[in-house]
Amino acid sequence: MKKIILLLLFTVTYSLLAETPKEIANKVLEDFTTAKYKEVAEKFDTTLTKLLKPDMLETTWKQLVQVCGNFKKIDENAREQQVLKYNVVHQKLIFENVELEAEISIDKDNKVAGFRLIPVESKEEYVDAEYVRKAQFDEVDVVVSKDEIIKGKLTLPNSAKTKKVPAVVLVHGSGPNDKDETIFKSKPFRDIAYGLASNDIAVLRYDKRTFADKDIDIKTITMNEETVYDAVAAVELLNEKYNDKISKIYVLGHSQGGYMLPRIAKKTNAAKGFISLAGPARPLEELIEEQIEYILYLPENNLTEEQKQTNREKMEEIKVACKRVKNKDYNINTPNDSLPFGIGAKFWEDLSDYNPVTEFQNEKRPILFIQGGRDYQVTEKDFNLWKNKLNKPKNKFLLFNDLNHLMQKGEGIATPQEYMEKGYVDERIINSIISWIKENE
Numbered sequence: 001m002k003k004i005i006l007l008l009l010f011t012v013t014y015s016l017l018a019e020t021p022k023e024i025a026n027k028v029l030e031d032f033t034t035a036k037y038k039e040v041a042e043k044f045d046t047t048l049t050k051l052l053k054p055d056m057l058e059t060t061w062k063q064l065v066q067v068c069g070n071f072k073k074i075d076e077n078a079r080e081q082q083v084l085k086y087n088v089v090h091q092k093l094i095f096e097n098v099e100l101e102a103e104i105s106i107d108k109d110n111k112v113a114g115f116r117l118i119p120v121e122s123k124e125e126y127v128d129a130e131y132v133r134k135a136q137f138d139e140v141d142v143v144v145s146k147d148e149i150i151k152g153k154l155t156l157p158n159s160a161k162t163k164k165v166p167a168v169v170l171v172h173g174s175g176p177n178d179k180d181e182t183i184f185k186s187k188p189f190r191d192i193a194y195g196l197a198s199n200d201i202a203v204l205r206y207d208k209r210t211f212a213d214k215d216i217d218i219k220t221i222t223m224n225e226e227t228v229y230d231a232v233a234a235v236e237l238l239n240e241k242y243n244d245k246i247s248k249i250y251v252l253g254h255s256q257g258g259y260m261l262p263r264i265a266k267k268t269n270a271a272k273g274f275i276s277l278a279g280p281a282r283p284l285e286e287l288i289e290e291q292i293e294y295i296l297y298l299p300e301n302n303l304t305e306e307q308k309q310t311n312r313e314k315m316e317e318i319k320v321a322c323k324r325v326k327n328k329d330y331n332i333n334t335p336n337d338s339l340p341f342g343i344g345a346k347f348w349e350d351l352s353d354y355n356p357v358t359e360f361q362n363e364k365r366p367i368l369f370i371q372g373g374r375d376y377q378v379t380e381k382d383f384n385l386w387k388n389k390l391n392k393p394k395n396k397f398l399l400f401n402d403l404n405h406l407m408q409k410g411e412g413i414a415t416p417q418e419y420m421e422k423g424y425v426d427e428r429i430i431n432s433i434i435s436w437i438k439e440n441e
Contacts, residue, residue: 021106022078025089027103028112029074032061033093044390049245055310064117064297064431065415069096086113092120097420098184118176122185122422129191129424132214137197144206144234149213152179152206152234154198156245164247166437167202168192168235168275171264173255176211181254184421188254188406195430199436202246204234219336222350227260232267239270248272250437253279255405261367262359267351273366273440275433278378278405281357281385285348287378288340292318294376298415328352357389368436370429372403374414398432 007074007107031040037054059425065071075092086105093100098119105114116158128134137157143148157165170189172181189398193203209216216225231251238249250273253261258279280287296311303311321340324330325348336342360367367390371383380399387397400407404414408423 008073015276021080021087021104021110022090022091023101023111024106025078025091025104026074027090028104028108028115029093030175032057033074035061037061048262055298058253059296059307059310059314063416064100065095065424066301067420068098068100075099078144081214084097088114088214089346092323093117101157119182119184121178121182126187126190128194129427131198131427132191132194133198135196135440141204142204144204145230146233150206150209150230150233150268151212152204153193154242155193155205157200157202158332159199160202160245164245165202165441166198166248166250167204167238167242167246167254168196168236168252168433168437169231169271170203170205171231171234171251171253171257171260172208172256173278177208177296178205179205183204183406183418184363186406186408186419188425192252192430192433195425196433197429199430199434201434202238202242206230206234219344220346221237221344222347223256223260223263224350227257228263228267231257231260231264235264235270248441250275250440252277252433255279257352258378259284259356262356262363263354264361265360265365273368273437274363274387275368275370275436277370277407277429278372278375279356279382279386280332280378280384283326284351285340289315289318289322290379291377292309295416299434300413300415325352351383358387360390364394366396366436366440368433369395369397370407371397371399372405372407373399373401374403374410375405376414377405397438400426400428402416405430 029293037057040057041054058121072094078091080087080089085107086107088108089104091102093102093362100117101120103114103116103118104112107113137155139153139155142152142154144152159165170192181189191207194206196203209226221225229415235249235251238246249271251261251264251271252275258276259275261274261279263270296315318340319339324338325340330339330345330348332345334345336344337346339345369383369386371380373380383397383399391397402409402411403426404410404418406419406423407425407429409426410418
């Protein structure tokens with residue numbers, strides 16, 4: 001689950017007195033970036049008051065600076081668009097190491113109905129990994145979904161002109177990911193697509209629904225709308241329109257994509273195998289609690305006793321919310337602010353009886369499980385759960401002790417800060433996928 005700044009993923013709502021949506025958005029950012037946490041919190045409605053207290057805003061901001069570098073300024077240029085009943089303002093926050101785009105949704109009553117910060121793609125031209133041989137393949141634009149909102153690229157090796165080749169569909173982790181699964185300066189899905197296409201394997205990657213569909217209601221979305229349906233559509237696109245070039249289709253799910261592979265598998269017979277790249281085996285609420293606790297108590301945070309106490313209080317709130325989901329102590333009318341990350345009850349209800357390990361136990365098609373030993377978001381605990389329950393001759397399990405959640409090599413304790421640096425999917429991952437596909441062709 002690709003959350004670098006987990007605490008920024010809340011959907012927030014609060015009232016402001018300002019004349020225009022741009023003025024409202026700018027005031028929100030000014031208060032947030034100048035440590036006026038109490039002033040910001042005073043503008044919250046009842047829901048947000050429970051979700052984000054001043055001390056939580058302070059913790060979030062400090063973690064943001066720690067990850068992104070010193071804050072420089074709010075970009076003066078803001079753009080506004082109408083999305084359903086909201087005026088959505090986009091404005092950049094410029095830090096020393098990276099730029100973030102604030103996306104602030106204003107309703108008709110001048111209340112902020114949505115507030116999220118998204119890393120802005122690096123302006124530097126992306127230099128591909130050494131294992132990429134661009135002369136060996138071409139790319140074509142494709143439309144994945146029937147509503148024509150989800151678009152992507154099919155990377156076809158030159159060999160597909162004379163013979164059928166295997167193909168892999170890439171399914172994203174959590175968050176609004178583009179087709180490259182861009183995270184700051186890294187592009188894991190581009191690495192995988194180009195690495196495989198350099199070795200006679202076609203790859204289809206596409207923009208995720210929560211990235212491409214500006215009208216989607218993230219408060220009522222489930223995993224089906226976010227991940228499953230478009231992944232199945234991508235498989236069917238290859239199966240129906242490119243069957244003259246494709247021999248077998250495989251689905252690779254990273255993080256959340258790996259978590260949903262069993263559900264994707266049940267909805268398509270066209271896929272002939274699956275690759276779980278850091279796929280969770282445990283319930284999401286358990287991982288959320290574990291991830292946040294890890295980040296809050298990293299040794300390098302150098303927290304004061306007061307900050308430690310604040311974190312302990314916040315962890316208790318998170319544990320209560322996660323326990324509510326675990327115990328199914330909620331219903332469709334439960335307020336979002338009492339559930340993990342403020343994500344709506346419909347999302348959790350959809351997953352309440354979902355166990356990916358159990359769902360995959362009767363799967364007859366081959367599965368490759370790959371895990372990084374330095375991954376703190378999805379850990380060896382998940383990898384071992386998969387392995388203990390699904391260790392059959394047709395399945396394969398690979399653990400790389402020096403790789404993180406993005407399958408990038410590193411040393412020491414893994415931290416969110418390392419995602420800031422450009423890295424490539426390790427060549428061992430590319431080669432392992434190639435070898436496994438050849439074994440199953």
